[in-house]
Amino acid sequence: MNCITYTNVRKSFGPKTVLNGVNLKVEKGNTHVILGGSGSGKSVMLKCLLGLIEPDEGTITVDGLDTTHMPSRERMEHMHKFGMLFQAGALFDSMNVWQNVAFALMNEGMKPADARDVAVQKLKQVGLKADTADLNPADLSGGMRKRVALARAIAHNPQIILYDEPTTGLDPITSDVINDLILQLQSELKATSVVITHDMHTAFKVADKISFLYQGKFIAEGTAKEFKSTDNPYVKQFVAGSAQGPIQGAV
Ligand SMILES: Nc1ncnc2c1ncn2[C@@H]1O[C@H](COP(=O)(O)OP(=O)(O)OP(=O)(O)O)[C@@H](O)[C@H]1O
Numbered sequence: 001m002n003c004i005t006y007t008n009v010r011k012s013f014g015p016k017t018v019l020n021g022v023n024l025k026v027e028k029g030n031t032h033v034i035l036g037g038s039g040s041g042k043s044v045m046l047k048c049l050l051g052l053i054e055p056d057e058g059t060i061t062v063d064g065l066d067t068t069h070m071p072s073r074e075r076m077e078h079m080h081k082f083g084m085l086f087q088a089g090a091l092f093d094s095m096n097v098w099q100n101v102a103f104a105l106m107n108e109g110m111k112p113a114d115a116r117d118v119a120v121q122k123l124k125q126v127g128l129k130a131d132t133a134d135l136n137p138a139d140l141s142g143g144m145r146k147r148v149a150l151a152r153a154i155a156h157n158p159q160i161i162l163y164d165e166p167t168t169g170l171d172p173i174t175s176d177v178i179n180d181l182i183l184q185l186q187s188e189l190k191a192t193s194v195v196i197t198h199d200m201h202t203a204f205k206v207a208d209k210i211s212f213l214y215q216g217k218f219i220a221e222g223t224a225k226e227f228k229s230t231d232n233p234y235v236k237q238f239v240a241g242s243a244q245g246p247i248q249g250a251v
């Protein structure tokens with residue numbers, strides 16, 4: 001069963017076409033990796049899914065519901081299905097760790113003492129000790145920030161988790177710890193996950209399926225195994241991280 005479906009989604013900013021007929025099906029319970037170069041529109045795709053950006057054309061459905069023209073009250077409920085790990089981690093520096101994790105819960109009226117308990121439990125789930133709860137974001141390493149952001153993303157037990165570049169800026173070992181966490185959360189929460197990355201190690205480790213975005217469209221889809229042995233010159237070049245091939249660098 002499909003959980004998320006993009007049908008012919010288009011989005012331009014002024015004269016610049018970013019999404020030019022995106023079609024994608026994400027199966028329920030799967031971890032689906034979106035690969036694509038810098039500026040190819042990966043984050044815009046996720047923002048369209050969350051309703052933060054409105055597509056110019058096309059539809060996006062979640063659990064069979066068209067989200068593209070959803071009234072605002074329904075959208076609030078719809079948003080509740082998602083947990084989002086934003087690209088920059090984006091913790092609130094004016095709040096400590098547990099307040100960051102429990103932000104949405106308290107917004108929804110949960111009492112601070114209860115919200116703190118949930119936050120501590122979620123911090124444990126992502127491998128952080130209870131005493132992390134009272135630290136400030138400025139006191140955390142990059143890997144810890146990612147974990148806290150992940151704890152916040154899963155605080156309300158979402159059915160769908162969106163990861164935008166979960167390992168960028170982390171050393172290879174910390175990156176792999178995050179990859180393991182993605183897999184662990186997948187099995188614990190039975191969620192559907194969309195992982196945006198250009199880290200091939202992450203892609204191959206976590207993906208049930210990989211789709212490759214190029215010039216506003218998906219031009220290839222397959223399993224990690226299929227991507228490793230593909231003849232598609234675009235995918236081949238991207239997987240190899242080579243400057244030689246049909247894809248021109250952005251600089
Ligand atoms: N609100 C906006 N207004 C104008 N242009 C935008 C807006 N949001 C995104 N863009 C443009 O859309 C293009 C795709 O951006 P996007 O952030 O989706 O790239 P990306 O694939 O996530 O790249 P990266 O891997 O570097 O994060 C870029 O050229 C960007 O400048």
Ligand SMILES: [Mg+2]
Nearest residue numbers: 042043087164
């Ligand atoms: Mg991005």
